[in-house]
Amino acid sequence: MNSLLEVFQRPDFLSQLVVHVELSVVALLIGVAIALPAAIAVSRSPLASTIVINIANTGRAVPSLAILALVFPLLGFGFAPSLVALVLLAIPPILINASTGLMQVSPQVIDAARGMGLSDGQILGRIKLPIAAPVIFAGIRTSAVQVVASATLATFIGGGGLGELIVLGFQRNDLAIQIGGSLTVAMLAIITEVSFGALERTFTPKGLRIARKHRGK
């Protein structure tokens, strides 16, 4: 127990935790910045949306270690190549959910909005995005949890992060470092999951919540 506490006081513990969070946050932000506009761009054509969803679904099947491993021969070791790999991992879940969410907005609602004289931009900003928001946030949550977990693997291509401590524990046969690193990553993943879940509920428009209650859900 004491040796476990010592792990948390190591100078590299805090710095690797910071690198881990940095990798995850930046990768997620870039992922959202790419996937969301892409989903919006294809959202007016059901065919294009379906194609994008199918491609992203196949992308989701690609193992995260495989993506990191394939980035390594192309871009080499380090923080930036790890970041590229994590962005690639962050995109598919957001793309799938955003496209699905935008496609599921009922045509009657859009017709009504058009009848009220809303422009295309207004329909997107005031109707489609708010209605699709819960589904989009569910995608961002999936993506965030996956990125935090996969950032652990960045250590294998020299990206740093908490995986570094786990690997160090293995190499030195030091159980305390190994367990300390693992527990911290696990906590980080669970915190991400829980807080993004809360975010998802916050971003569900009031109208949708009332409608859900009326449907008895």
Place this chain on the structure above:
Amino acid sequence: MFDWGWVSNNITDEILPALIGHIYLSFVSVAIALLISLPIGILVSRYRKVYPPVTFITGLLFSIPSLALFALLVSVPGLGLGSTTVIIALVSYSLLVLIRNVVAGIDSVPEETRDAARGMGLTNRQILFRVELPLALPVIVAGIRIATVTIIGIATIGAYISGGGLGELIFTGISRNFPTRVIVGAVLATLLAVLADLTLLAVERYLRPWARTRRA
């Protein structure tokens, strides 16, 4: 950058065994997970109260990053490095998806169908095996598909704790700075995952004849 010579020289003594080992690891894990999830799922569909705690525990297991779970399991006395530890981790990752889909599958059976079966004199056990489970099958297979794809991906990391499989090629390739190994391992793992995804999707569609005719 890509050494085709290495590939043709090592296909039988290194690449194929790694691929077969990977398929074995994934298959055994999904099979064990299914054997655990089916009875739990059936139980949960009968006693709703246990559903929240079951999803809480399996959800917790699911969200632990794989390298962390591997490292924690290795430190458990009696487990250590090796494929058994990898299989335990892979099984624990599949439980959430499989149990959720077994429950959702049984839930999707219309109450009228159950009533009709009861009216025909079927016992509860007969209703389960002849009506509920067959009708739940497409949803259960959908769960098997997600679990299989997830497991094929995570199994690559299992090589780090000596579980074998395609991850072995990736890790040795990185440590020896030999990109060909890395690419072969990563590409085969990707192909395996995508192939499993498409195959099980086809099985799922085949088991849902009503959806097929509706779409046509």
